[in-house]
Amino acid sequence: MAEVKKEYTNGEITIVWKPAKCIHAGTCVRKLPQVYNPKARPWITIENATTAQLEEQVQACPSGALSFYRNDEVSKPADDMDTTNAHITVLKNGPLLIKGTVDITLKNGEQQQKTESTAFCRCGASANKPFCDGAHVRISFTDE
Secondary structure: OOOOOEEEEOOOEEEEEOHHHOOOOOHHHHHOOOOEOOOOOOOEOHHHOOHHHHHHHHHOOOOOOEEEEEOOOOOOOOOOOOOOOOEEEEOOOOOEEEEOOEEEEOOOOOEEEEOOEEEEOOOOOOOOOOEOOOHHHHOOOOOO
16 A cells, blocks of 8 residues: 655645654644644645745654655655664653664564654553654653
């Protein structure tokens, strides 16, 4: 089955949304509510922010469900990371975010390779362990 992805452009950049990767952390809505409205269709109104604001917000997406590429460049989307290093960020009151290529061995022995952003659960409440499913928001997880 083909991965669903939607693209939204302002002429300068194109935002790519992969709904299957979204963990509903709400970072996009909190950072740019004038752009991201989950109750509206389409839910992304890219023209309501500058290109710089959009790039900054997309780079903060914890799951990698949002990525972008510049329309005037012949390049791959920004979520195609350097595969030689993984970059790890502990998100405040949220998941452990790893950007880059990682090889994962699950508890059942299954091997997976993730090549974009991967969010790992830190709260213990995810129904999709070891991956984050956004449960930290529901249980009001804090890392203090």
